[in-house]
Amino acid sequence: MSATEQRTREVPADGRTAARTRGLSKTYGSGETAVTALDSVDVDIREGRFTAVMGPSGSGKSTLMYCLAGLDTVTDGRVWIDDREITGLGDAELTRLRRDEIGFVFQSFNLLPTLTARENITLPMDIGGREPDPEWLDTVIDTLRLRDRLEHRPTQLSGGQQQRVACARALASRPKLVFADEPTGNLDSRSGLELLGFLRRAVDELGQTVVMVTHDPGAAAHADLVLYLADGRIVDEMPDPTAEAVLERMKRFDPARQY
Template identity: 75%
Template sequence: MTTASAAVQTSDNPGGPSANAAAARQVTKAYGAGETRVTALNAVDVDIQRGRFTAIMGPSGSGKSTLMHCLAGLDTVTDGRIWIGDTEITGLKDKQLTKLRRDKIGFIFQSFNLLPTLNALENITLPMDIAGRKPDQGWLDQVVDTVGLADRLKHRPTQLSGGQQQRVAVARALAARPEIIFGDEPTGNLDSRSGAEVLTFLRRSVDELSQTIVMVTHDPVAASYADRVLFLADGVIVDEMHAPTADSVLERMRRFDGKRTS
């Protein structure tokens, strides 16, 4: 097994214009104090390259969701530094962080979080409408075409399947042209066919729209759509895999589980 320091290639100075959409340096996240202190992340270093699809995996309690939440500015860190693009987000005030998340970050969650009174197109443009920004029509058309929703834009969520609703959520995340999109088990509530559809559209958004995606998942099949898989254990990145297949990821997870139980 590679060590955390060897597994993840990092540069000494991730700030400023670079190939990284996000970066973390010596990031620690702990809860509680004294005997009740729990360390969810332990001095993690990682670079998230632009235009790449990264999956984060690990057993329950490994810190994978915590890492994503810290990278996305949804949670604060106990120690260390995090950048989104050329902006260091650690230390930003709440108002600054809210603006950065709105302007530079997209989110896709298990629950679709669509408003039932709005049609698909209105749900897609809602964040920009709230921010008082007009969508780039050319980009919006390209996004809608990429996720295959052109003939569903006037439909409300109740008129769409689960897979179609999640595609609306994907399009909403893409529409504002963020620097990076974070997905927290984005296919967790979908059947295998709908999940494959959504993962295919995420893959296409990377290949055809040069989007950057970071996805937390427990599913080796979902991870196989990524360019790179990061494996976490006990708050540390313990391994990574490039050009993963479902079988190779499953075998890696089995070896990991075997060592934990031996």
């Protein structure tokens, strides 16, 4: 299957959503100093798809991801993961949700230096008292080409290898959703392209759902759909993006920035 064919796969026939929001608003502060990060956002994240979220600095893209993932509270509106509403859940329930059903890949690798790559990968499941599915874990490790690095500690790995370990950790429990916040920000161009290819394969070959916040048109071009935020609202979307088309669209929303 070619990369183009992969990116243009049909939405699942049942149109299932892995996450969705209705009337989602988030305000920081109060009174005259209040800042509206999200303003009544409705969004559907399709299951088994790769969605990129873009927008100018301060547009609310990271806030949207944090609210979808249950990492931040909402001021108004509702959020669902699968068919379960998560707004209003207590801290313990949200902790279990994030541990068992959501994977995270951040710009900083967040690996524990005293643990091997294998131990870092299985850490969330170890904390939750869950045994990994050996077949799935092997699939993730081989997909990310980490087989010969499993006994190495983070200081013995390159930046790209560390981010691949972080990606494997996010995928190891087979979560409903994988959130990636600027995952290539600390990587050189080659390692960044490699990681994006792995996220693409996680969707196409492993059936994962990935939501990625990025400012990079080249990174967004790996997605099936790009959502554009401006002033806390979704103002546009682009299916089957290319880097050139994303770049041109971003110039409309952020003309002051030199891309």
